[in-house]
Amino acid sequence: MSSEQKILSTDGIPLEESLKQAEKKNKIKAFLLVTPLLLFLIITYIIPIADMFSRSIDDKMVTNMLPKTYKAMEQWDGKELPSEEVFKAFYLDYKILVENKTAGKLQTQLNYEKNGFKSVLKKLARKQKKFEEGNYKEQIMKVHKRWRNVDYWRAIKRRAPSYTYSKYLKGVDMYSNEEGKIVQVAENRRIHRILWSRTLEVAFFVTLFCFLMAYPIAHLLATLPMKYSNLLMICVLLPFWTSLLVRTASWMILLQQQGLVNDFFVWIGLVTNDNRPEMMYNKTGTYVAMTQILLPFMVLPLYSVMKTISPSLMRAGKSLGATPGVAFFKIYFPLTIPGIGAGCLLVFILAIGYYITPALVGGASGTLISNQIAYHMKSTLDWSFASAMGLMLLTGVLVIYWIYNKLVGVDNIKLG
Amino acid sequence: MSKKEDFVKFDKVDKSYDGKVLVVKDLNLDIEEGEFVTMLGPSGSGKTTCLMMLAGFETPTNGEIYLDKNPISNIPPHKRGIGMVFQNYALFPHMTVYENLAFPLRVRKISKDDIVKKVEKALSMVSLSGFGNRMPGQLSGGQQQRVAVARALVFDPAVVLMDEPLGALDKNLRESMQYEIKHIHESIGVTVVYVTHDQGEALTMSNRIAVFNDGKVQQLSSPDKLYEEPVNSFVAEFIGENNTFAGEISDISNGSCKVKLDKGEIIANPISVKSVGEKTTVSIRPERALINPKDKMDNNQKGKIEEVIYHGDHTRVRLNLLGNSEFILKVPNSSQNLDIKLGNEINIGWNSHDARALDPK
Numbered sequence: 001m002s003s004e005q006k007i008l009s010t011d012g013i014p015l016e017e018s019l020k021q022a023e024k025k026n027k028i029k030a031f032l033l034v035t036p037l038l039l040f041l042i043i044t045y046i047i048p049i050a051d052m053f054s055r056s057i058d059d060k061m062v063t064n065m066l067p068k069t070y071k072a073m074e075q076w077d078g079k080e081l082p083s084e085e086v087f088k089a090f091y092l093d094y095k096i097l098v099e100n101k102t103a104g105k106l107q108t109q110l111n112y113e114k115n116g117f118k119s120v121l122k123k124l125a126r127k128q129k130k131f132e133e134g135n136y137k138e139q140i141m142k143v144h145k146r147w148r149n150v151d152y153w154r155a156i157k158r159r160a161p162s163y164t165y166s167k168y169l170k171g172v173d174m175y176s177n178e179e180g181k182i183v184q185v186a187e188n189r190r191i192h193r194i195l196w197s198r199t200l201e202v203a204f205f206v207t208l209f210c211f212l213m214a215y216p217i218a219h220l221l222a223t224l225p226m227k228y229s230n231l232l233m234i235c236v237l238l239p240f241w242t243s244l245l246v247r248t249a250s251w252m253i254l255l256q257q258q259g260l261v262n263d264f265f266v267w268i269g270l271v272t273n274d275n276r277p278e279m280m281y282n283k284t285g286t287y288v289a290m291t292q293i294l295l296p297f298m299v300l301p302l303y304s305v306m307k308t309i310s311p312s313l314m315r316a317g318k319s320l321g322a323t324p325g326v327a328f329f330k331i332y333f334p335l336t337i338p339g340i341g342a343g344c345l346l347v348f349i350l351a352i353g354y355y356i357t358p359a360l361v362g363g364a365s366g367t368l369i370s371n372q373i374a375y376h377m378k379s380t381l382d383w384s385f386a387s388a389m390g391l392m393l394l395t396g397v398l399v400i401y402w403i404y405n406k407l408v409g410v411d412n413i414k415l416g
Numbered sequence: 417m418s419k420k421e422d423f424v425k426f427d428k429v430d431k432s433y434d435g436k437v438l439v440v441k442d443l444n445l446d447i448e449e450g451e452f453v454t455m456l457g458p459s460g461s462g463k464t465t466c467l468m469m470l471a472g473f474e475t476p477t478n479g480e481i482y483l484d485k486n487p488i489s490n491i492p493p494h495k496r497g498i499g500m501v502f503q504n505y506a507l508f509p510h511m512t513v514y515e516n517l518a519f520p521l522r523v524r525k526i527s528k529d530d531i532v533k534k535v536e537k538a539l540s541m542v543s544l545s546g547f548g549n550r551m552p553g554q555l556s557g558g559q560q561q562r563v564a565v566a567r568a569l570v571f572d573p574a575v576v577l578m579d580e581p582l583g584a585l586d587k588n589l590r591e592s593m594q595y596e597i598k599h600i601h602e603s604i605g606v607t608v609v610y611v612t613h614d615q616g617e618a619l620t621m622s623n624r625i626a627v628f629n630d631g632k633v634q635q636l637s638s639p640d641k642l643y644e645e646p647v648n649s650f651v652a653e654f655i656g657e658n659n660t661f662a663g664e665i666s667d668i669s670n671g672s673c674k675v676k677l678d679k680g681e682i683i684a685n686p687i688s689v690k691s692v693g694e695k696t697t698v699s700i701r702p703e704r705a706l707i708n709p710k711d712k713m714d715n716n717q718k719g720k721i722e723e724v725i726y727h728g729d730h731t732r733v734r735l736n737l738l739g740n741s742e743f744i745l746k747v748p749n750s751s752q753n754l755d756i757k758l759g760n761e762i763n764i765g766w767n768s769h770d771a772r773a774l775d776p777k
Contacts, residue, residue, distance in 0.1 A: 310506065313506050315493070316500065316502055318472075318494045319471055319493055319494070319498060320519055321497070321524055322494055323523075327494075
């Protein structure tokens with residue numbers, strides 16, 4: 001549009017500008033209203049995730065502990081034993097660490113890289129006090145024969161970069177070996193992959209069970225007369241108002257071998273007294289407790305969608321000649337898909353990161369990846385590994401969300 | 417083929433939802449094949465319940481409904497072969513217009529070619545050819561309504577039920593849809609049972625109208641008879657405008673009666689009164705009472721004009737006549753300049769035949 005044709009307001013200001021002026025105040029107001037939430041999200045969500053990410057790839061510790069060594073190693077091609085220069089630099093770096101009593105960290109870190117490194121380093125720490133000046137290569141190699149093995153020097157060199165993706169590899173039971181190739185860990189040590197697949201499996205089945213149980217409940221809620229549906233709604237929401245720990249603990253009471261459920265089974269003669277099935281501290285317990293706890297998250301989205309489906313649609317279907325079954329699958333069910341999508345996505349995502357319940361009732365065969373993360377956070381203190389696994393979990397959730405968006409469309413989700 | 421007289425038959429049907437109140441009481445209704453019958457009544461009068469019983473969504477508490485002589489109370493809705501148009505259209509929102517119309521044909525396992533033909537025909541019948549690929553949400557209210565009508569007709573049902581189908585449309589659209597449905601009915605000759613609370617709609621479209629009140633059919637007759645000759649005061653009141661006088665019969669003979677009012681006396685046509693001393697409500701249509709009648713009429717009264725409202729084609733005049741200050745007259749504006757002014761006294765006359773003495777309210 002040429003400038004002559006610009007529409008002017010009554011006062012002669014271009015219309016667009018005067019509109020902007022008029023809307024400016026509202027925009028500022030709107031922004032100010034969301035600012036607290038925005039700040040809250042940045043502080044409690046964005047920053048921690050960024051911190052987690054930087055932790056998970058951070059590998060500066062070793063780099064900072066051996067500055068001279070890595071400087072000297074820049075020239076080394078890694079094929080044969082490094083030169084005297086490198087040995088000297090390593091001796092000087094390590095001496096400082098031993099004096100500062102921080103050598104332990106280095107020993108641990110290098111032991112991750114190459115098994116047996118710790119004892120070699122400890123011996124070196126004892127012996128190097130008596131080292132004479134000059135010809136450090138000979139003196140170090142004399143301390144332990146492993147210093148003559150080029151693999152140990154390569155292990156040091158591998159820790160040179162200040163960033164690493166090794167934690168992520170570890171999360172899927174892989175590592176980069178001495179030659180720098182990415183390989184799988186020994187079969188009997190592939191624990192994470194079992195946990196990942198178990199997590200997915202539990203999340204999938206919990207979602208499925210929730211769906212199967214929630215669909216009829218939600219349908220009842222949406223169709224019953226008000227006075228009954230209110231009561232039912234309270235029954236659905238009641239678990240929400242009870243502490244998660246209390247609910248999990250009551251499942252422990254119910255499911256244990258001397259628990260109420262088993263007592264009942266024995267009483268009706270389903271099992272004999274000395275042959276009570278184990279329903280807790282395994283996957284069964286995780287399934288049962290998690291399904292119960294996550295059920296409302298499936299019921300509520302389904303209910304809110306079903307509430308909007310006019311009962312006359314089913315009637316119309318029947319009057320047009322469809323049997324109740326056909327009418328259900330051709331008319332009612334397709335209309336509830338937005339609710340199914342929302343409920344399944346919600347339950348699956350919650351289940352995939354569930355922690356307390358599997359920790360309490362899961363036992364060894366029922367723990368999930370989140371329990372492993374917690375273990376590394378609290379017990380091994382390998383925070384960078386915990387961060388890496390947390391981010392992998394987050395990525396997994398985002399991937400699921402993306403797939404869902406491609407298949408169903410996120411704008412189809414209805415939560416209320 | 418001769419038309420079947422009692423194609424749809426309600427035989428002594430009662431319906432109660434709670435075991436305390438009868439929503440429908442002793443309903444007897446015969447509908448001829450190809451007829452357009454409207455169930456008209458205020459809300460809560462039981463008309464929709466009757467329709468739902470016919471469709472199969474409610475079961476009669478007592479009595480039986482026959483479709484073409486077969487009792488249908490135990491037949492589920494999907495086997496009755498009755499088309500239905502719902503109040504809120506009830507189009508399937510996740511299907512296109514074509515799929516909506518093909519739905520009843522698909523569940524009947526009709527071949528694909530026939531489905532295409534039938535859907536095309538039904539769409540052209542409601543002048544929506546070419547709309548097959550639209551979703552119902554993309555259509556206007558009137559178009560959705562037509563799709564719903566086409567869907568109810570596409571599988572050639574014996575009877576089509578319509579439950580206040582035009583309630584959600586605006587006035588102009590409603591009127592044009594009334595004619596459209598009427599024409600469709602005339603051209604394909606299907607039996608239609610129509611439910612509405614709008615008397616204009618009922619009068620325009622129906623062959624016969626069943627006026628419902630209080631769970632009972634008050635009168636079942638053609639629109640003109642219903643308007644001209646209501647059999648009780650509810651029908652007289654419910655259909656069209658109506659002037660009433662409450663009084664007592666003082667004399668009855670030779671097809672006419674005298675009714676004594678609080679002030680004065682009028683001669684009326686005894687419809688539901690039989691003996692002297694009975695209480696009655698006399699009903700007179702506004703257009704049957706004339707101002708300064710030229711011909712001799714057997715009722716002549718003087719009334720005082722209380723209000724004059726101009727209505728374009730006619731003027732409404734409210735009079736105080738024989739103690740009734742709500743007596744309405746409709747004066748055509750083409751007529752000679754009468755002296756209609758506020759406060760004037762004028763002569764009013766009507767024939768005793770048009771003053772129907774009905775049951776007391």
